[in-house]
Amino acid sequence: MTTERSLRVGEGLLGGGVLALGIFIAVETSRFEVGPSHAAVGPRLFPFLIAAGLIVVGLAVLWQGVYGHIAHEGGFELDWLAVAFVSGGLIAQMLLLELLGWIIATTILFIAVARAFGSRRLLLDAAIGLALTGLAYIVFTAGLGLNLPAGIIGDMIAPAESATPH
């Protein structure tokens, strides 16, 4: 159970993040080198406005997190392990994509997401994942000319040609 206090901390982090983003933008913008001809309406005006807005809103959200109403007062049930599974799957895919090819990397993602949603049938999930990713691979590379890293399985299905994507 994610408690109200954690949620308020989260809201505080949100406010703090927004505030920090505003300050960052303001600082970065003041460091732009601007030519003399664009005094009032140059590339710095909008960023400054947005930064000002972010700072004000960041403070407002911070205040709300500490003193005001937040969503789900009384805590909110969140399964953080599930979140970890999905994140883990995405990270695994990122790292393994160009190494093992799209089909295998995305199947790993598929299995991880299925596990996040409570599925315990590893082999079945792997089979469905392979079928789906394999099908998508064929349709999107052969059918639509997109470029996905072939990897081991890709080379078995469609040996890599030196075709240039458009």
Add this chain to the structure above:
Amino acid sequence: METLAALGHGFTVALTPINLFWSLLGVTVGTAIGVLPGIGPALTVALLLPVTNNLEPTSAFIMFAGIYYGAMYGGSTTSILLNTPGESGSIVTAIDGNMMARKGRGAQALATAAIGSFVAGTIATLALTFVAPAMVKLALLFGPAEYFALMVLALTTVTAVLGDSLSRGLASLLFGLALGLVGIDLQTGQARFTLGIPELLDGIDTVVVAVGLFAVGETLFNAARFRFEKEEFYALKGSMWMSREDWARSWKPWLRGTAFGFPIGALPAGGSEIPTFLSYLAEKRLSKNPAEFGQGAIEAVAGPEAANNAAAAGTLAPLLSLGLPTSATAAIMLAAFQQYGLQPGPLLFESNPDLVWGMIASLYIGNVLLLVLNLPMAGIWVKLLKVPRPWLYGGILTFATLGAYTLNNNVVDLVVLWVIGLIGFGMRVLDVPVAPAVVGLILGPLAEQQFRRALSISQGDPSVFFTHPISAAILITALLLVLVPLFIRRRQRHADLPASTPAESA
């Protein structure tokens, strides 16, 4: 009249076999994603953007429009049969629709939703046919100052009208605007916020942000909540047909729902949720048996379902004639126009009448196709709902990562996707609306351009926004639309009425 002639020409475009195919594909996909939880029209169009690069723009937009309409039809199926709405426009449908399903009247609920959607969709498309050219004539009076004011109106209303908290909506909006700043400033060539990373010179891709917020963020959130939310499924049983009484009680709500949906969808006031709430309240006030509301009154399904379809048509009016998106899906369609190098507005009607009128004509066809898809074929969609959630979300992320990666064949995009997904997850947990960020990302750079153009024409005089009467009127309206709900909400909190927090999916 020249409008009818133009529409007739549009039909010749829409009725070609290839465009009929795209229309059918669009409405079928649209219905499917409307039915499925976790995925909505905005996300789908975003995912299709890289894929449709090689398509004829006319065909692509016929498909996108079909998806948009289809999702409004399909969303009612999930609302009625499952206790979770498929689209934000179907939240209200779930109230009485689900009750009807529990009482064994699910088929009638689906029927009134489908037929009402057809009636509303057709009437609203007719309205679109005439309103869009009229708005174009209005738009010819607009200069940069007026366009800027309109964009401010769109941005403020998307932010202020949805959700409970103005500050959270603004946080979302400003975050989107900030993301939009990244890249090369077009007017001076100055690189902004690229942090020395060359990939960022082109800006942060809309598709990655939209897919990250909608697909990854939603999946993370639904994964986190999955163990705690029970999905109850009510199978269709009994007679499929609506009784005479059902018809008699449905037809006026259909018409009233359309009347609510189209104008509000066309105004920069936040899409399909508000007309559905208004329709529900209106039907309750006008009903002969208001006590039945909440227990399965058919009017409470008929009206709101008509309203959300009419609102979808309404959204297309300012999008096509002014280039102004009034919902997240419309914002993504605007990005699609940009991808083809097209600028919606009066120029588009002049230079690409085939595309505009072909798209509008295809909506009439689409409505008919959707009626057939949703009424007799409802059973098929019901089966679709039974896809096990682990595989459904696995599939969603498969396509999400495919879409993000194939933009630039760069793993960096997947990293950005994940980070934005985490942000989207955080936003959902903290009840920060997601739509303002997407609209801000897309509209922000455009608004800035118009702002600076207006100022350079007026030689740096900022009062130009208020000395032009149209611009001033629009900005004042924007201010009122922000302040008035604030006052109403303050009074609601004191009167202890239930406030509504719509979930984002459109």
